[in-house]
Amino acid sequence: MKTFLNALLICLIMVPATLFAQTTVTGTVTDKADAMPLPGVNVIIKGTSRGTATDFDGKYSIEVNDGETIVISYLGYTTQEIVYNGQSTLDIALAEDAAQLDEVVLIGYGSTTKQDATGAVEKVGDEEFNRGAIVAPQQLIAGKAAGVRITTGGGAAGEGGEIRIRGGASLSATNDPLIVIDGLPIDQRGGAQGTANALNAVNPADIEDFVVLKDASATAIYGSRASNGVILITTKKGRANQPFxxxxxxxxxxxxxxxxxxxxxxxxxxxxxxxxxxxxxxxxxxxxxxxxxxxxxxxxxxxxxxxxxxxxxxxxxxxxxxxxxxxxxxxxxxxxxxxxxxxxxxxxxxxxxxxxxxxxxxxxxxxxxxxxxxxxxxxxxxxxxxxxxxxxxxxxxxxxxxxxxxxxxxxxxxxxxxxxxxxxxxxxxxxxxxxxxxxxxxxxxxxxxxxxxxxxxxxxxxxxxxxxxxxxxxxxxxxxxxxxxxxxxxxxxxxxxxxxxxxxxxxxxxxxxxxxxxxxxxxxxxxxxxxxxxxxxxxxxxxxxxxxxxxxxxxxxxxxxxxxxxxxxxxxxxxxxxxxxxxxxxxxxxxxxxxxxxxxxxxxxxxxxxxxxxxxxxxxxxxxxxxxxxxxxGYAQPNGQIDLTQPIFINTLRPEGFDENLTWxxxxxxxxxxxxxxxxxxxxxxxxxxxxxxxxxxxxxxxxxxxxxxxxxxxxxxxxxxxxxxxxxxxxxxxxxxxxxxxxxxxxxxxxxxxxxxxxxxxxxxxxxxxxxxxxxxxxxxxxxxxxxxxxxxxxxxxxxxxxxxxxxxxxxxxxxxxxxxxxxxxxxxxxxxxxxxxxxxxxxxxxxxxxxxxxxxxxxxxxxxxxxxxxxxxxxxxxxxxxxxxxxxxxxxxxxxxxxxxxxxxxxxxxxxxxxxxxxxxxxxxxxxxxxxxxxxxxxxxxxxxxxxxxxxxxxxxxxxxxxxxxxxxxxx
Known part of the structure; x- marks a missing residue:
């Protein structure tokens, strides 16, 4: 009994001491790419149940002891672990985790993960795009994907480019791929009249990523328009719990x-x-x-x-x-x-x-x-x-x-x-x-x-x-x-x-x-x-x-x-x-x-x-x-007399060639x-x-x-x-x-x-x-x-x-x-x-x-x-x-x-x-x-x-x- 009372007394003395040894740490968690605050980031003390989350301004406050490890994690970003050594303020910049961001890829009428994809599917995201004053969106991915060749038509303003996925599959018909923007298939014949490029209406800065479907096992779900491959374009939409x-x-x-x-x-x-x-x-x-x-x-x-x-x-x-x-x-x-x-x-x-x-x-x-x-x-x-x-x-x-x-x-x-x-x-x-x-x-x-x-x-x-x-x-x-x-x-x-x-x-x-x-x-x-x-x-x-x-x-x-x-x-x-x-x-x-x-x-x-x-x-x-x-x-005959200066022309109907057995x-x-x-x-x-x-x-x-x-x-x-x-x-x-x-x-x-x-x-x-x-x-x-x-x-x-x-x-x-x-x-x-x-x-x-x-x-x-x-x-x-x-x-x-x-x-x-x-x-x-x-x-x-x-x-x-x-x-x- 005496041993128990001594142990209890020691615990009663140590608990306040431990509490008093903890320090309140504050800081801000930001996106390393643009230094913007990240809300909802998990900030926890490793090995304990103590933790918090950042507010809409990316700010947090947590009690921590010397030597403890602070774990900062957020979906889509690389987790950081920092050993606390007495700082009163600790600001953290999280970097995007490319492996996580690239894991989910669109396919026709749905999505899959990169590890579960069985077709030839390649994703090119915003962080991989070509830079510069780009007007034609396809130039963003030139040189970025195997099997995809993009050739510009020249130096004219707004000039587009020829896109070929695995070289094209036709002779007289189009060899252009099917392009789908946010789920809407675009007309393969070239989009709007009077434009130099079918995609010029799309602002390159608004594109989140391109997904290229190259082989037929991936494109067959698009059927009759997929012989030359499919390009899925996703535009940026913002994200939940993001500050203004x-x-x-x-x-x-x-x-x-x-x-x-x-x-x-x-x-x-x-x-x-x-x-x-x-x-x-x-x-x-x-x-x-x-x-x-x-x-x-x-x-x-x-x-x-x-x-x-x-x-x-x-x-x-x-x-x-x-x-x-x-x-x-x-x-x-x-x-x-x-x-x-x-x-x-x-x-x-x-x-x-x-x-x-x-x-x-x-x-x-x-x-x-x-x-x-x-x-x-x-x-x-x-x-x-x-x-x-x-x-x-x-x-x-x-x-x-x-x-x-x-x-x-x-x-x-x-x-x-x-x-x-x-x-x-x-x-x-x-x-x-x-x-x-x-x-x-x-x-x-x-x-x-x-x-x-x-x-x-x-x-x-x-x-x-x-x-x-x-x-x-x-x-x-x-x-x-x-x-x-x-x-x-x-x-x-x-x-x-x-x-x-x-x-x-x-x-x-x-x-x-x-x-x-x-x-x-x-x-x-x-x-x-x-x-x-x-x-x-x-x-x-x-x-x-x-x-x-x-x-x-x-x-x-x-x-x-x-x-x-x-x-x-x-x-x-x-x-x-x-x-x-x-x-x-x-x-x-x-x-x-x-x-x-x-x-x-x-x-x-x-x-x-x-x-x-x-x-x-x-x-x-x-x-x-x-x-x-x-x-x-003949000629017009005003007053019953032929007038050679007024020839009469008759409009014609011209038959066109056709093939009634035409098919795919x-x-x-x-x-x-x-x-x-x-x-x-x-x-x-x-x-x-x-x-x-x-x-x-x-x-x-x-x-x-x-x-x-x-x-x-x-x-x-x-x-x-x-x-x-x-x-x-x-x-x-x-x-x-x-x-x-x-x-x-x-x-x-x-x-x-x-x-x-x-x-x-x-x-x-x-x-x-x-x-x-x-x-x-x-x-x-x-x-x-x-x-x-x-x-x-x-x-x-x-x-x-x-x-x-x-x-x-x-x-x-x-x-x-x-x-x-x-x-x-x-x-x-x-x-x-x-x-x-x-x-x-x-x-x-x-x-x-x-x-x-x-x-x-x-x-x-x-x-x-x-x-x-x-x-x-x-x-x-x-x-x-x-x-x-x-x-x-x-x-x-x-x-x-x-x-x-x-x-x-x-x-x-x-x-x-x-x-x-x-x-x-x-x-x-x-x-x-x-x-x-x-x-x-x-x-x-x-x-x-x-x-x-x-x-x-x-x-x-x-x-x-x-x-x-x-x-x-x-x-x-x-």
Missing amino acids: KVEYGLQASTRTVANTVDVLSAAEYRALASDARFDSSTLGNASTDWQDEIYKTVNGAIHNLTVSKGYENFNFRVNLNHASQQDPLGGLNERTGANMAFVQRLLDNDLKLTLTSNLSQVENDFANTGAIGSAISFDPTQSPFDENGEYTQYGTSANLAPVNPLFLLDPANDVDRQTSKRAITNFNIDYKFWFLKDLRLNLNAGIDYAENDGYRFEAANPNVLGGAETNEVSSGLNRNTSLDFYLNYKKNIESINTVVDITAGHAFQEFYIEGFFDRQTNTRITQTDINRNSLESYFARASFDIADRYLVSASYRRDGSSRFSEDNRWGDFAGVSVGWKITNESWMENSFFSNLKLRAGWGQTGQQELNDLNYGYLGIYTPSRNDAANVQF EKTDQYNVALDFGFFNNRLNGTVDAYYRETEDLLSTIPTAAGSNLTDLLTTNVGQVTSRGLEFTLNGVIAQQEDFGWDANFNITFQEQEITSLSLNNDPNYFILTGGISGGVGNNIQILREGYDPTTFFVWRQVYDDNGNPIEGAYVDVNGDNQITEADRQPYKKATPDAFIGFTNNFRYKNLDLNFTFRGSFGNYVYNNSASDRGNINAVVNQPGYQANAHASFLDTGFENQNLFSDLYIERADFVRLDNISLGYTIPFEKITLRASLTATNLFVITEYDGLDPEIGNGIENSFYPRTRDVVLGLNFTF
Whole structure:
């Protein structure tokens, strides 16, 4: 008893002493990225039940003893543990945990986790985007994802880009992927009329992430539109329990063209006077670099003002933005937009309502790109203005001569303005049923509505006697409405140790396009066109995670399209995939792998995009309009007398060609992959291999005379196969409080081959494509069985003993002692064998540095600028004028065009420093400031002699040079 009383006395003495030894610690928890306070952060004493949470201002207060460990944790952020050593104030900055943030990824009509995904799915988040004054959203992910190649169309303001996922699967139909914004599939035909880019209405600063679905097992749930892959775009919506936040960002930029076409200088041009055919009397007294004259250094600015706040059951985000981007030719792209997102949670979070709306007005003032060709060919000894202050022109005796390029760029002579107003609005209902919490209903209703108004004026050609000016007024309407819903049941059935995830739903989408133009030249043409089509679908998916080791997923979609006859209207598309999480096996517990997953899949997808050919299966008649395609039928007879001055014209009905058996393209794709990770996934990557086969190609082919009502018919013919290997490696090289370094490298190997093209399986059948300058109807590429669809079709050049090309001398392939079309051969191709992306991100305290390289290997470009104008006849043998020549003439000495010589097929491998950004963040007490300096397209390493080695179709001719941009960014967060 005495021992017990002594122990109790000691305890009574020690407890107050312990209490008195505790110290109250206060502080603020902030987001390391922007220094904004974080509410609801858990702050606990390790090994005890003592803890608290931060308030709306990120502040906390807690009692702590010396030597105890304070644990600070928050969902989506890396947990910190700090040993207390007597501080009275302890402020903590939490960094986002990339591994947690990337774990959940969207898939079609639902989501999964990265570790449970069985298809080829890749997510690129905001923190990985390319930086700079980006107007076209797809440029955010250029070089970021294996198997995804993005090629810009040139340096025009607001210029978009060609997106290819695994190279595309079609020939004549579109190769663009399906793009889904917040659940709304966008029209694959290009969005609103009058815009340079279908995605320009979307503000890049409002995008949270891109998810790329690459293989058919992932895309089959989108059925008839998924053969070329799917890109899911999620916009920012704020988050719950977030304090009121105001952000303002400014990006001011300058743009210059990175390169120009190599033509003769004024001195080199005057040296041609030694040629007897050269008319020296036409020489001027100036030395004018016409490309320098037309391309200017221009400025641009992007403003973003964003306010957001999150309550426990409601959060919102509103962004106001204005982007103004000039192009070096004088064009202008301006976007003014408002983007709103509202999220309301009701019924104890069982009901979630989400409304997003993207409102924009895009104004384009397009510069006349014909000035590019004129600048290349105009006499460099002429002054831009004559002695009267007028634009120097060749005159009406040379009506085929190039027009002074500055004349073409003068707003008094050429105007092309387009204004597009667009609203992309989506409303989503997500409801968990009260009687079965594992069952939820998701309903998505969306509309993409755009109106376009345009005006075009073109002055009369000053080189044409009696030429007429052109006035054109146009307008258009695009309406895309969508409604889909699905039921999802997800349950962990413990009795069989399996997570079951089942989805089934219905979708309907209608596209309506109306276009009008009124053109007045010598005659007046007024025309209104209406196109509409719709798609109704039923879809389902079932996924099983067995024992957290074995994954099985299967999907099915049945699509009905109004573009096909009732006999061919419905198509069925399915996919199945499996996965094995090897690291979850008991015998892998002590492995050095932190992740190892094997997955494989097969799927069938479709293609029904035929541009505006919505009625290709119907026999339709097109009425002649105004004075077009009508027939004279006698003369008027006023007062019973024939008046030969009043001919009578009768409008006609023109039958169009059709194929009543027109149906879907069908693509089968097989995919096998290995996901791996080491060192707690600080080093991780993926190897993906695929094989794809497309049959019943939607191709436009010549028809036999009399077999149809047209000589070119869109029908189902042919087959294309492609295969590829994709490798991605991500590494967190350093991860310390003051220093961080992570890197991403991806490389894609690909090849594509036409395996069938004709209806009768003729292996020698081919179609010429790839139109070029230098004559009417000339083509430099060939579609032929056994070759890539971008293969060039040329004569093989013969060279002398010194390696110089012999003009007009080509290899006589068939040995008939003459050079004919039969001697032209398929040779090289425009698509690369491999392409890469390499990104590094560095962080030192408040300083950050990011850069991205892109590269392409095995691709070739046809230098049409050189083949067309790299000869003396381009200068002296013109009707009534003398023009400039391409500088390649100085090397070849060619007299005439040699358009089909393989001399002009040039290897175009390149490595480009695409994006580099340096930033510094300064956290003040109430404001966080981040300043950055970004440069894009800084340099290109290549052996290609032409303007740019990265040409989408592989043919360089009057290509608008890409620009080099320097951007100063300032971002304020309040």
